[in-house]
Amino acid sequence: MACIIDGKALSGKIKKNLRVDIKELKERNVFPGLAVVLAGDDPASKIYVSNKEKACQELGIHSKVYRLNSDTNQAEVMNLIEKLNNDSKIHGILVQLPLPGHIVEKEVIEAIDPKKDVDCFHPENVGRMLSGNGRMFPCTPAGVMEMLKEYEIEIVGKDAVVIGKSNIVGKPMAAMLLNAGATVTVCHSRTKDLKAHCEKADILVSAAGKAGLITADMIKSGAAVIDVGINRSEDGKIIGDVDFEKVKDVAGAITPVPGGVGPMTIAMLVKNTILATKILSL
Ligand code: NAP
DSSP states (O other), rough: OEEOOOOHHHHHHHHHHHHHHHHHHHHHHHOOOEEEESSSSSHHHHHHHHHHHHHHHHTOOEEEEEEEEETOHHHHHHHHHHHHOOOTOOOEEOSSSSSTSSSSSHHHHHHOGGGGGGOOOHHHHHHHHTTTTOOSOOOHHHHHHHHHHTOOOOOOOOOOOOEEETTTTTTHHHHHHTTTTTTEEEEEOOOSHHHHHHHTEEEEOOOOOOOOOOOGGGTTTTOOOEEEEEEEOTOEEEEOOOHHHTTTTTTTEEEOOSSSHHHHHHHHHHHHHHHHHHHHHO
């Protein structure tokens, strides 16, 4: 039976440490501030934004959500980003993706001051991360790396397989594992034999968003299995990509969904906001 990687507990521990940093900053009259831009009414985005807001409130970070209608235009979004870039009370800017289809996301992300880019999607921050010179790291992969560290899962020289090649999760995850010394394979929807790749993985990270994609017969005995996927089962429950009940009997360590990567993503967002505050203010 695998060790269950408890993302909820670890995120609590990280937030506890961040409270100390926040207190120290406040003693110097520096009050960390996060702005979240939410455009449109995607139900999942609304839930994610409210969870991020709650985490900030819990830790005493000033946070403000800017809600724009789904028919907002490019100029309106760009003007808001410019305003937030120039707002000294705001240290982190997060644009909740996806934006409505008519908004050019790339232009919006590139307009964010890289020092305030707490999601780490700006090309400058992506380049820094790739070259192993990152200041901040994308929240979800950064959360996965924290879990591997906390549970003393060896990375150097290990075979890691990442399923998914999005700019938000898959690609930065692969880059971070590579920089940490793993031999990395990235799989996606056009990969010919997913099972053959997964079977070789010492560390398997699934970020496909497909319930039931990863079954026990794909897992190397003792592997660390990290489930990033968030899906809804037919009965409305939140589930990952991995068949948790069966895979836990083969894997060495495994993250549950919920209670795994999700809470870590939020903790890393707060961590990045504090880092950005320090970069901008100290
Ligand atoms: P995305 O942009 O839709 O990317 C999904 C990736 O998975 C794509 O690269 C796709 O391949 C690949 N894929 C899809 N079906 C596949 C299959 N059958 N076999 C192999 N690869 C397959 O999604 P994302 O934004 O990266 O998010 C991935 C999942 O993680 C979603 O469920 C999302 O909700 C979740 N998520 C969770 C957190 C968290 O905090 N827990 C944070 C972010 C995202 P192609 O590129 O070839 O299409």
